[in-house]
Amino acid sequence: MKGVLGFLRAALVALSLTAVAALPYGAAAAPGGGSAAAPELEAVSTKAAYVSGGDVLVRARTHDPGAAKHLRIEVDGTDVRSDFRTMPDGSLLGLVSGLSNGSHTILARANGNGKGTPPGRSARLDVVNHPITGPLFSGPQQQPFFCETVQNGLGPATDASCSAPTQVTYRYRTTGGAFAALADPTVRPADLAQTTTIDGRTVDYIVRLERGTIDRAVYEIAALYDPAAPPSPFTAEPGWNERLVYTFGGGCNVGYHQGTGSGGVLTDLFLSRGYAVASSSLNVYDNNCSEVISAEVALMVKEHFIEIYGVPRYTIGSGGSGGAIQQHLIGNNYPGILDGILPSASFQDSLTLGTVPDCRLLALYFAGPAGVAAGWTAAQRAAASGFGTFNSCAFWHLAFASRTNALEACPGAVPVAARYNPVTNPNGIRCTSFEQIATQLGRNPANGFAWRPLDNIGLQYGLTALQSGAISPEQFISLNENVGGFDVIGQVIPQRVAADPIGVVRSYETGRVNTGGLGLASTPIIDFRSYTDFPGDIHTRFHSFVMRQRLEDANGTAANQVIFISNSAGAGAMSIEALTRMEQWLAAIHADSASGTAAEKVLRNRPTDLSDACWTSPTTKINEIFGYQLAGTCETLFPTFGDTRTAAGGGLTGDTLKCQLKPLDFASYPVTFTAAQQARLQATFPTGVCDWSKPGVDERPPLGTWLDYGP
Numbered sequence: 001m002k003g004v005l006g007f008l009r010a011a012l013v014a015l016s017l018t019a020v021a022a023l024p025y026g027a028a029a030a031p032g033g034g035s036a037a038a039p040e041l042e043a044v045s046t047k048a049a050y051v052s053g054g055d056v057l058v059r060a061r062t063h064d065p066g067a068a069k070h071l072r073i074e075v076d077g078t079d080v081r082s083d084f085r086t087m088p089d090g091s092l093l094g095l096v097s098g099l100s101n102g103s104h105t106i107l108a109r110a111n112g113n114g115k116g117t118p119p120g121r122s123a124r125l126d127v128v129n130h131p132i133t134g135p136l137f138s139g140p141q142q143q144p145f146f147c148e149t150v151q152n153g154l155g156p157a158t159d160a161s162c163s164a165p166t167q168v169t170y171r172y173r174t175t176g177g178a179f180a181a182l183a184d185p186t187v188r189p190a191d192l193a194q195t196t197t198i199d200g201r202t203v204d205y206i207v208r209l210e211r212g213t214i215d216r217a218v219y220e221i222a223a224l225y226d227p228a229a230p231p232s233p234f235t236a237e238p239g240w241n242e243r244l245v246y247t248f249g250g251g252c253n254v255g256y257h258q259g260t261g262s263g264g265v266l267t268d269l270f271l272s273r274g275y276a277v278a279s280s281s282l283n284v285y286d287n288n289c290s291e292v293i294s295a296e297v298a299l300m301v302k303e304h305f306i307e308i309y310g311v312p313r314y315t316i317g318s319g320g321s322g323g324a325i326q327q328h329l330i331g332n333n334y335p336g337i338l339d340g341i342l343p344s345a346s347f348q349d350s351l352t353l354g355t356v357p358d359c360r361l362l363a364l365y366f367a368g369p370a371g372v373a374a375g376w377t378a379a380q381r382a383a384a385s386g387f388g389t390f391n392s393c394a395f396w397h398l399a400f401a402s403r404t405n406a407l408e409a410c411p412g413a414v415p416v417a418a419r420y421n422p423v424t425n426p427n428g429i430r431c432t433s434f435e436q437i438a439t440q441l442g443r444n445p446a447n448g449f450a451w452r453p454l455d456n457i458g459l460q461y462g463l464t465a466l467q468s469g470a471i472s473p474e475q476f477i478s479l480n481e482n483v484g485g486f487d488v489i490g491q492v493i494p495q496r497v498a499a500d501p502i503g504v505v506r507s508y509e510t511g512r513v514n515t516g517g518l519g520l521a522s523t524p525i526i527d528f529r530s531y532t533d534f535p536g537d538i539h540t541r542f543h544s545f546v547m548r549q550r551l552e553d554a555n556g557t558a559a560n561q562v563i564f565i566s567n568s569a570g571a572g573a574m575s576i577e578a579l580t581r582m583e584q585w586l587a588a589i590h591a592d593s594a595s596g597t598a599a600e601k602v603l604r605n606r607p608t609d610l611s612d613a614c615w616t617s618p619t620t621k622i623n624e625i626f627g628y629q630l631a632g633t634c635e636t637l638f639p640t641f642g643d644t645r646t647a648a649g650g651g652l653t654g655d656t657l658k659c660q661l662k663p664l665d666f667a668s669y670p671v672t673f674t675a676a677q678q679a680r681l682q683a684t685f686p687t688g689v690c691d692w693s694k695p696g697v698d699e700r701p702p703l704g705t706w707l708d709y710g711p
Contacts, residue, residue, distance in 0.1 A: 038063070039071060039108040041125035044093075044311050046303035047336075048125060052214075053132035053300075055097035057233055057307050058125065060084065060108045068092055072109040075099075085234050093234060095307060099129040133161035134215035138296045139439035139709030144429075145216060146257040146413050152218045152281070154211065162258045166212035170225065171266065173205035179266050182206060186227045197224070197274025198583065203239040207271055210308075215293075216258060217282035219301045222265035223309065224274060233310040241274030243583075244305065244312040246298055246338065248279065248319030248326040251286020252350055252403055254431040257413035259287025263319050269579060276312070278305050285322025287411075289350065289403075289436040291329035292709070298330065298337050314586045316579075320344035321539060324527075328520065328547065333511040333705055335519025340586045342578050345529045345539035348547045349514040350433065351453060351507055352654050357497075358644035359385065359393040360401035361483045362461065364492055366390075372482060376475065383470035384462035384479060386647030388639065391536025399538065404454070405490030406430040422489065432490055439709050440510040441503050449488050451503030453512075455658040456485055456496050458690040463649045464642075466671065473671045481684040499658045504698045511702040513655050516547065517554025518705050522598035524585045524606070526578045528564035530571045531638045541565060541640045545628040549652045560602045563612045563626050565638050570615025577621075581610050614638060628652055649692050656696030661688035 045057035062068050068090060073081045075096055084094030096106060103126060110121035130136050147162035149155060154164035170182040173193040182189065185206050193205040208225035211218065223231070224239025231237055247263030259281035270277050282288040282297045302315065317327040317338040324343030331341050347353060362385055366373045381390040402408035410419050410431035420428035430449055434441060438450035461483055466476040485497030507513055514520075527544045544563045551558035562581070566574040588605035596604070612626040614634035624634050645654050664685055666673055673681065 038121055039067075039110050039123045041106060041108050041123045043125065043127060045306040046299060048127045050136045050299060051099065051127045051129045052134070052136065052303060054099045054129060055095055055307060056099070056127055056129075056303075057311070058084075058094055058096050058106060059087075060092040060094075060123075061090075062110065067110055070110070072107075074107050074109075076104055087234070095233065096127075099127070101129050101131060103128050131161075132214055132300070133159075133163060134296065134300065135711065136215075136296050136299065137706070137708040138290070138293045140711065141216065142256050144256065144418060146415070146418075148258040148260050148281075148413060149213065149218065151260045152211070152258075154213070154218065161213075162216050163213045164218075166210065168208065168210050171207040171209055171222075173207070173268065173272070177268075179207070179268075185225055195224075195272040195274075197239060197241045199241050199274065201238060201274070205272070207266065209266070214280065214300045214304060215282065215297045217280040217288075217297045217301075218258060218260075218262070219278065219280040219297075219304070220262045220265045221276065221278045221301070221305055221308075222271060223276035224271060231309045233307060237309065239274055240276055240309060242310070242313050243275050244302070244315045245270045245275045245277045245318050246279060246302065246315055247277060247283070248294065248317065248323035249284030249286065250319070250321035250323050250345075251284065252289040252322050252325075252400065252433050253286045253411055253436075254403075254409055254414070254429070254433060255288050255290065255293075255436045256418075256429050257287065257411060258282075259284055259413075263323055269575065270318075273579075275316075276305065276309060278302065283319075283323075283326065285326060285350075289322070289433045291326050291333065292437070292440065292707075294326045295330045295334040295337060299334070302337065313590050314339035316582055316586070317341040317343070320529075321347065322350075325350055328514055328516075329511065331523045331525075332514055332516060332518045332520040333702070333707070335523065335705055338523070339589075340524040340582050341526075342582055343525065343527050344575075344578075345532075346527050346547065347543045348516075348550060348654075349512065351512045352514075352657070354456075354645050354654070354657075355386075355393070355643040356396050356400050357404055357454060357486060358456070358459075358461070359396035361456075361485070361492065362390075362479075362644065363394055363397035363401075365479060365483050368482070372478065376471075380465065380471050380475065383465035383468070384475075384647060386464070386642035386644050387536070387540065388533045388641040389536040392533065392538060392540055393644070395536060395538050403433040404486065406432050406435075406449075407489060407491070409433065409490075437512060440512060441506050444500065447488060451500040451506065452488075453499045453503040453507040453657040454486060454497050455499035455504075456483075457498050458659055458661045458685060458688055459496075459645075459648050460685075460689050461644065461648055464647050466669070469670075473673055473677060477673075477677055477680050477684070481680055499697075501698065504657050504696075505700070507657055508698065508700045509703050510707060513657065513702075514547075514550065515554050515655070515702060516550040518702060520551065521555045521560070522602050523560060524582060524589070524602055525561040526564065526582050526585075527561060528566075528574055528578045530574075531565055531567055533639070533641060540643070541638060542628075542642055542646075545626075545640065546652060546654050548626075549628070550655065553653060555599070557603070559606065560599070562606075562610055564614070565634065566615035567638075569617045570620065573618040573621070574613075574615045577613075581607060585610070649690065651692055656690075656692070656699065658697040659690035659692065660694040660697055662691035663688050 040061045084092040106125040108123045147157040149157045149164040170185045171179045172182045174191045195205045196202045210221045249263040263279035265277040324346035327341040385393040420430045434450040441450045465471045548558045611623040
């Protein structure tokens with residue numbers, strides 16, 4: 001019951017936030033009255049409701065530049081005007097610090113004396129400060145939580161939230177093309193390289209690297225550094241181009257530990273052009289398979305960055321695989337953290353990757369008792385799986401299918417004594433990927449497991465292979481009657497698995513199923529990948545088109561998404577072009593002061609010559625409009641296949657968690673089943689087979705953006 005109430009609270013909070021969620025951090029506070037001379041206040045380092053660490057960067061504006069010198073600014077009645085500086089645009093910028101946890105009121109009074117202020121000549125900004133250890137909106141933090149500050153080089157943790165002292169070190173780029181340690185940034189090594197940023201400034205290639213802890217994660221921030229001009233939110237640094245790249249790492253795992261590494265910040269592609277780069281250990285999906293937590297950490301790390309360096313013009317997301325999932329979900333569910341995204345080797349989300357458990361079932365069927373799967377050729381296995389080669393399905397089985405199993409998926413940082421065992425430790429950590437989003441899904445009070453949306457009732461594995469003649473009726477029947485399902489622990493059992501109804505509803509309502517219709521509608525997306533469908537890999541081209549179709553269905557257009565693909569030879573050139581073109585796109589949006597919605601500005605500022613494209617070498621690029629299995633040169637070079645759900649007759653969007661059923665109709669098959677075979681199929685599908693012409697069971701739109709799951 002507690003979980004249900006918590007979810008309802010989150011839903012109510014979400015509805016109250018939805019109306020303002022798409023506003024940038026600098027959404028101006030309502031003035032105290034209607035005068036045109038009223039000042040304005042805005043939190044520019046984060047959302048006013050989600051300040052962390054006791055400080056927030058605030059901007060005050062007056063419509064009359066001359067009035068700024070008379071402006072009084074106070075926090076909870078205390079004058080803090082001396083903390084503000086006049087900026088080149090005439091605004092006042094100040095770092096409001098010393099905030100205790102809880103609500104605070106910031107006032108700006110235009111007449112300067114705080115008494116008898118005429119109506120309309122004051123502005124009020126209410127902010128809520130949270131601990132730097134979190135949480136903000138992700139809900140109750142996982143406990144127990146295992147620290148890895150030592151493994152991250154920060155020394156022993158100083159508290160139960162895995163905090164550690166902040167470290168600042170320096171690196172430099174050698175003329176040989178490597179990063180090397182630099183003990184003293186005022187000393188120029190003989191092999192120090194220089195670099196020219198995108199705004200035309202040539203500077204020494206010295207990097208300031210800051211590492212510390214925020215929201216129980218180990219964060220990293222890297223940016224070009226000039227010893228004569230240290231970072232400040234009030235003055236421009238010579239090497240920083242006033243843009244931020246936020247990186248995300250791949251994988252997907254249970255959590256309950258701090259993690260090591262980040263999405264990577266010492267990246268020449270970004271730093272050499274003057275971008276600052278930030279990330280954290282909980283922005284790596286293999287440490288934390290929850291985009292809600294990842295979004296929260298990113299918001300807090302970005303706030304800290306802004307309070308050190310200043311407000312970036314825009315922030316670009318970057319990362320592949322699970323890093324791409326985070327970008328897609330954060331862009332849709334928590335818009336404003338990322339302004340444009342560069343997902344590589346992308347997937348649309350993690351919950352609709354039904355192919356992961358499916359591939360375990362198929363792989364085990366093909367490896368089963370002698371004779372059960374006898375006679376299946378490699379081509380038939382591929383056809384039944386939907387992939388170009390069954391190797392892709394086998395890799396899913398070997399690499400990630402265990403993540404649904406409470407006994408297999410625990411990372412090494414979680415001690416064995418803390419792990420779930422149905423006999424010896426029934427209250428231990430249940431190491432499944434569903435556990436990481438238990439706050440969103442809720443828990444079954446009868447067993448403590450997160451409600452699962454996992455389902456294969458009525459799923460006809462290999463249906464399209466049967467229809468095409470690639471497999472025989474007997475192979476089709478044998479596969480479906482023996483494929484099985486999963487028990488609550490995640491172990492394979494002979495029976496198929498039925499989704500928990502609560503898990504299905506909450507998956508849709510909380511945005512675990514990425515519709516693309518919220519924040520992504522106004523987010524520029526350049527999706528790029530190296531082709532791995534052959535000889536086989538999990539990162540198949542199919543998923544770029546899944547996301548495109550969802551954008552089209554939700555918004556009536558997918559023009560805010562561009563798809564690039566290459567072979568290994570062209571991958572470097574493709575990556576550079578993805579960043580360059582995203583920069584052009586965001587710069588045009590940033591300069592667009594005309595009226596229009598954010599989505600309209602994204603579409604009208606897309607560079608006119610920016611097209612889908614493929615590369616076959618660093619210098620050979622083919623511009624072409626892509627469509628799923630649409631004929632063309634790039635499709636011939638890099639053919640697209642499907643997955644286990646399309647091979648079962650499902651649609652491209654793949655957003656059905658549990659299908660509606662229809663009775664078996666033997667006349668609908670292009671083959672003839674014997675009476676005995678018909679009886680076996682009836683026994684396999686006693687309640688019917690998937691009716692893909694209908695929406696999924698309990699399918700519904702998400703509640704909105706910026707869902708808050710409470711303390």
